[in-house]
Amino acid sequence: MATFKEFRNNVKPNWCPGCGDFSVQAAIQRAAANAGLTPENLAVISGIGCSGRISGYINSYGLHGIHGRSLPIAQGVKMANKDLTVIASGGDGDGFAIGMGHTIHAMRRNIDLTYIVMDNQIYGLTKGQTSPRSAAGFKTKSTPQGSIEQTLSPMQLAVTTGATFVAQSFSTDLKDLTAIIEAGLNHKGFSLINVFSPCVTYNKVNTYDWFKENLTKLADIEGYDPSSREGAMNTLMQHNDLVTGIIYQDKERPSYQQLIDGYSEEPLAHADLKMDEATFDQLVKEFI
C-alpha cells in the first residue's frame, strides 16, 4: 500500500508562502494513502487559478484543464475508466462562478468523484477581484466601493440540488480535512468538499484568525445528523454556512454509473474497439 509520501512529487508549488492550499495538498496526499490508493490509479483534474495548479503537485495522473471545466473533464475520465479514483479541484471562482453550471449538474448527475474546492473568497491569480463567495461590502480591485452582490452559499445549494455528499472544512485543520477527503473518496457518488483556504496576499478579511473565530465544528453540535437534509439546511442557515464537517450524506442513492443501462462492468478504457462483423451486419440491416 502506498504511503502519503508516494503521492508527493518533486515539483515546488508556486503558491505564496502561507497559502491555505499547501494544507489541502497535504491532506489529499494523506487521504489518498489512507484510502488505499496508488499513484497510478488516481487522477487529479483541476481548473484554472492558483488552486488549479494542484494537479501538478501530487504524484498521480493529472490534468490541468481550462477555467471552470474541471468537473466535466473529471466526469469524462471517470466514465472512461471506473477503476480510477478521480478528484476534481479548483478555486471558488472556478467552481462557483465560471463553472457553476457544471457544479450544479455534476451534483445532480452523481458520477462517483470527489470535488475539492479551495475557497478563499477572492480571485488570487488575477490579483484580487471579487468572487461569488466574497461577502457583501467586500472591497476588492473590481469592487472598490464594496461588493453589492449577494454571497453565494455553495453548501445550501448543494444540499438542495441533490448532492449526495456535502462537506466543508478548514485548511489548517489537517486531521479533520484529511478525514473528510478520505470519506469523500470512499463515498459512492459525487462528493463536494468546500475547503476554506485563506489567501494571505489578497484577502485581509477572511484570514486564518477570522475563520478560527467564526467556524463551528458540526462534531460539536450535539446530535447533528448528516443524513437529514432538513437538519443540514437549518444548521447552515443558523450558522451562516460557517460550519465544518460532513454536512449531508445520502448513502443510499446509487451513483450515475450504477444506473446506466448496459454500462460495461469492465472499465471502458480496457475494451477492444473493433466491432465484430455480425454486429455490423445487423446494424446495417436496420437501415434497409
Place this chain on the structure above:
Amino acid sequence: MPEQLSWKVGGQQGEGIESTGEIFSTALNRLGYYLYGYRHFSSRIKGGHTNNKIRVGTTKVSAIADDLDILVAFDQETIDVNYQELHQDGIIIADAKFNPMKPEDTEAAFYAVPFTEIATELGTSLMKNMVAIGATCSIINLDVSVFLDVVEEIFGRKGEKVVQKNMEAIQQGYDYMKAKMDGQSSALELPPADGNKRMFMIGNDAIALGALAAGVRLMPAYPITPASEIMEYLIKKLPKVGGTVIQTEDEIAAVTMAIGANYGGIRSFTASAGPGLSLMMEAIGLSGMTETPLVVIDTQRGGPSTGLPTKQEQSDLMAMVYGTHGEIPKVVIAPGTAEEGFYDTIEAFNIAEEYQVPVIILSDLQLSLGKHTVDKLDYNKIDIRRGKLVTDGLPEAENKAYFKRYEVTEDGVSPRVIPGVENGIHHVTGVEHDETGKPSESPANRKAQMDKRMRKLNNLHKTFPNPIEKNVKHEEADLLLIGFNSTGGAIEEAMVRLEADGVKVNHARVRLVHPFPTDEILPLIESAKHVAVVENNATGQLASIIKMNAGYPQKIKSILKYDGNPFQPHHIVDSSKELI
C-alpha cells in the same frame, strides 16, 4: 418513361408530412430505387409550411432535382409555394377538403382528391397521408402491396386492424385516382428498379454508425438542430457495447467531457452545430495544446447567432479551420455523401489518436438530414489505428521522474500513456509545458514544443485518402468547379448539362479542408480557363482558403447561395454560364 421522378409532399408542420415522405421513400428504397430526399422545415413543432421532396431514380441520384413531377398538397400554401417547380407534364394532387385552387399559370395537371374524406370514412383522418400515397402509386404505376412491410413495421404494434385500415387507405387512394384518370396512364410511370437491397439513411445516421464502428464508447452531447439524430442513434446503440450517451448541461460540458474521456483512454466525441461549436472553441484549443485526441462533428446550419436553424448553409468553414485562440494543429474533414460520412468518421478517430489532435468533421444540414440511398458499407474497410498509445510495459521511473508524454520527436508525435498505467505518470496542462508536462515558460522549450506540435500534420495530406475528390475528364478544362460537403451532387449534374452545351468542366470536391491539400488542387486550377468555387455562404469562405493556399486571387471566382436553400443544378449551370 422517366429514368427518375421527383415527388414532393407538403402541408402544415405536425400533420404527418414527414412520415408520408418516410413511408413512400422507404418502400421505394426496398424495391431497389435510389432516393435522395430533402426536408424543408421550420424551427417549430406545429404549424408552418413544411415539405419533403424526394427524388427517385433507377440509378444513383445525389442532388435535389430542379423540377418536380408530382406535388401532393395538404393545403393551398403548398401549391402556391411549390407549383412553379412543376414541369408541364407534372401533376398536382391536392386534398379536396380545403377546396384547392389551381394556379392560373401552370400547365400541370390538377386533381382534387378527397384524402381526408376517404380516410375519415375508414376510421380516422390521420390516414389521409396513406390515401395520398395510394394516389401517387396510381400515377407512377406502382403496386400498393409494396407498402405492406413498411406499414406493418410502423403500425404493427397497434394491431392487425390498424395495419389493414392503413393498407385499405392506400388502396382506396389508388382506386380513386385510377378512376379519376379514367384508365389513361400518366407520363410518369416509373421503370422497374433492380430489386437490390440498399441502405437508406440520413447523413447523421452514417456519421453515428461510423462512430460506433470506430469503437466510440461515450458521447456527451447537447441537443441541437441539425445534429441531434447522431446522439439519438447512439442512445439506442451504445448500451449494446457497454457505453452510453450523456446529455450534458451545455456544449462546453459535452466537449470537455469528451476530452476527459479520451484522456482516460476511450474514444469519445460530441456533435453539434455552429452555436455549439462556438462554445467549444476554448476546449478544442485544450485538446490541441494537451495533444489529447478529440473528434467533434459540426453539422452546419444557417448562421450567424441563431440564424436559420433548419436551413442549409456552409458558413462555419473559417471558424472550424481557424477557430480557437492561439495556434494548434487541427484537422477538418468535409465528407460529401453519407458513405463518406461513415468512413470519414472512422478515419477521424484514427487521425485523432495517431496525431493526437482535434479533428472536426464538417457536415451541413443537407447532408446531415437529407435521406439518401447508400451503397454497401464495407466492414473490411473498418480499421482501428491508435497510434503511439502505450498501455503497459513501461520501465520503472527513477526518483518519481515523470514519463515524457511530450517528448520531442521527429514526427512531432509523442508516446501517449493513459491513467492507470504503471510508471507512466506525467502531467497534462493547457499551460505551455516541457516534455514531461510540467509548466515551462523557457523560450527554447516554447519553441521546441510549438514546433513539435505544429509539424505533426505536415504529411497528413499525403496519407489522407482522397483529400480532393476529383471528377476530371479534361486536361485543359473551360471550367473547374470546386465545392465541399453536400453541394457535390448538384455540381455533378450541372457538369453534365454544361458538357452537353459544349463546356469542358472538371470538378474538385475538397474533402480534407485543413491542412489544405494545395498540391492536389493546384494543377487543376492552373489548367482550367475559369475556376468557380460553389458554396452555401455569403463571403466565399472556401474560395478564400483556396486563394490563401494556392494563389490565383483573380482567377478564382465564387458561386454563392445563402438564402437558406440548397443548390439545385440549374443554379450552378446558370451562374457558370455567366462566369465563362
